[in-house]
Amino acid sequence: MSLDKNTTVGVVGSGTMGSGIAQIAATYGHDVYLFDAFPEQLQKSEDGLVGILNRQVEKNRMTKDEVDEILSRIHFVDHLNDFKTCGLVFEAIIEDLDTKKDQFARLEAIVPGDCILATNTSSLSIASISSSLDKPGRFLGVHFFNPAPIMKLVEIIPGITTDESVRNEVKSFIDGWEKTTVLTTDTPGFIVNRVARPFYGEALRIYEEGIADPATIDWAMKELGEFRMGPFELMDLIGNDVNYKVTETVFKEFYYDPRFKPSFAQKRLVEAGRLGRKSGIGFYKYGKTAENPEPVKDRELGKKILYRILAMLINEACDAVFMNVATAEDVDLAMTNGVNYPRGLLKWADEIGPSTVLDWMSALQVEYREDRYRPNPLLKRKVRNGELFYES
Numbered sequence: 001m002s003l004d005k006n007t008t009v010g011v012v013g014s015g016t017m018g019s020g021i022a023q024i025a026a027t028y029g030h031d032v033y034l035f036d037a038f039p040e041q042l043q044k045s046e047d048g049l050v051g052i053l054n055r056q057v058e059k060n061r062m063t064k065d066e067v068d069e070i071l072s073r074i075h076f077v078d079h080l081n082d083f084k085t086c087g088l089v090f091e092a093i094i095e096d097l098d099t100k101k102d103q104f105a106r107l108e109a110i111v112p113g114d115c116i117l118a119t120n121t122s123s124l125s126i127a128s129i130s131s132s133l134d135k136p137g138r139f140l141g142v143h144f145f146n147p148a149p150i151m152k153l154v155e156i157i158p159g160i161t162t163d164e165s166v167r168n169e170v171k172s173f174i175d176g177w178e179k180t181t182v183l184t185t186d187t188p189g190f191i192v193n194r195v196a197r198p199f200y201g202e203a204l205r206i207y208e209e210g211i212a213d214p215a216t217i218d219w220a221m222k223e224l225g226e227f228r229m230g231p232f233e234l235m236d237l238i239g240n241d242v243n244y245k246v247t248e249t250v251f252k253e254f255y256y257d258p259r260f261k262p263s264f265a266q267k268r269l270v271e272a273g274r275l276g277r278k279s280g281i282g283f284y285k286y287g288k289t290a291e292n293p294e295p296v297k298d299r300e301l302g303k304k305i306l307y308r309i310l311a312m313l314i315n316e317a318c319d320a321v322f323m324n325v326a327t328a329e330d331v332d333l334a335m336t337n338g339v340n341y342p343r344g345l346l347k348w349a350d351e352i353g354p355s356t357v358l359d360w361m362s363a364l365q366v367e368y369r370e371d372r373y374r375p376n377p378l379l380k381r382k383v384r385n386g387e388l389f390y391e392s
């Protein structure tokens with residue numbers, strides 16, 4: 001069965017991501033079956049979606065009829081029987097390999113033989129989940145970002161067993177939902193969660209070395225780099241527990257490559273329960289009476305901070321292209337649409353000049369003699385050949 005506007009969509013897991021994916025599919029006219037193993041979660045999801053969509057009416061972005069129609073298309077179900085009519089199923093349950101494998105094995109016994117199965121995993125390998133399926137050719141990763149209805153980016157991740165036709169069909173289907181899709185290989189962190197690591201990791205390193213405090217580093221990245229949020233504000237927003245866990249997973253999965261080394265400063269915050277906004281304190285204090293230090297607005301210091309973090313980010317973007325994780329265009333699209341970077345990192349490298357970026361990396365390598373700061377071979381090659389990442 002090929003995917004089209006009449007395709008019935010199944011979503012397993014009605015938490016943050018599953019509810020968002022169901023909302024998108026119903027908005028684009030599909031009948032949706034949204035399943036959760038826990039009835040209270042299903043109710044929470046329904047209440048949440050009614051609230052979100054009704055707010056669209058209050059803001060005059062949708063009519064009451066449109067919202068009622070969308071909601072009528074979403075069926076909140078506590079069993080999988082209805083999934084036998086689905087042409088495409090998204091899984092968005094807890095991030096646990098055995099639970100996901102078990103879920104897919106049970107799904108495969110119910111859905112039609114040609115139903116496409118997708119996981120929204122952030123950190124598990126597509127290959128490992130696919131091993132529970134009889135027909136792994138129909139399975140792939142489709143990674144939405146939070147909040148799914150708002151964030152434009154969707155990473156499409158074929159595993160080694162995914163049929164090429166399935167990959168292409170899903171990609172154009174999701175494009176039809178006005179999303180920006182990028183293709184990536186089944187490697188740790190895919191594009192965004194890999195290339196973004198130095199934004200946090202190098203900021204933490206600068207802080208641990210005592211070069212600047214979080215407020216100053218955040219100021220430099222926002223004021224001089226035009227990033228929407230500073231690394232420490234963002235870690236507090238994501239939750240230091242969540243952010244630390246992603247870093248630790250990527251570090252382990254990359255066989256302990258020092259580029260991805262987690263930080264003690266962040267680990268200690270997690271251990272102390274200082275998780276960020278959600279616990280009222282992280283790198284910053286939150287609440288009406290909270291007082292936080294002012295940044296040191298020294299532009300020379302700010303530039304040093306920005307160039308060091310940016311060099312590491314561009315070096316990581318180069319590595320993603322060098323290792324065929326994605327094209328330069330897709331890496332740039334991923335970072336501007338998935339984490340709202342002000343510019344694509346490789347376009348930015350062209351504007352700065354690859355030789356300047358290489359100089360920044362080389363200076364770090366000479367200073368520290370750590371493998372963490374090795375310039376990527378693609379960056380060196382571009383400089384040697386006098387080439388840019390983009391033609392013009």
Ligand SMILES: NC(=O)c1ccc[n+]([C@@H]2O[C@H](COP(=O)([O-])OP(=O)(O)OC[C@H]3O[C@@H](n4cnc5c(N)ncnc54)[C@H](O)[C@@H]3O)[C@@H](O)[C@H]2O)c1
Pocket residue numbers: 012013014015016017018035036037038041091092093094095096099103120121122123143144145146
């Ligand atoms: N939250 C994010 O920012 C984000 C972004 C991208 C991808 N993801 C990934 O999406 C997936 C879901 O994340 P989330 O943030 O929506 O989690 P969540 O905790 O909000 O929701 C998970 C839902 O799955 C349900 N569930 C658990 N076990 C189940 C089972 N065996 N069968 C059916 N339902 C089950 C839970 O009741 C819950 O409603 C994870 O794989 C996560 O890594 C999360």
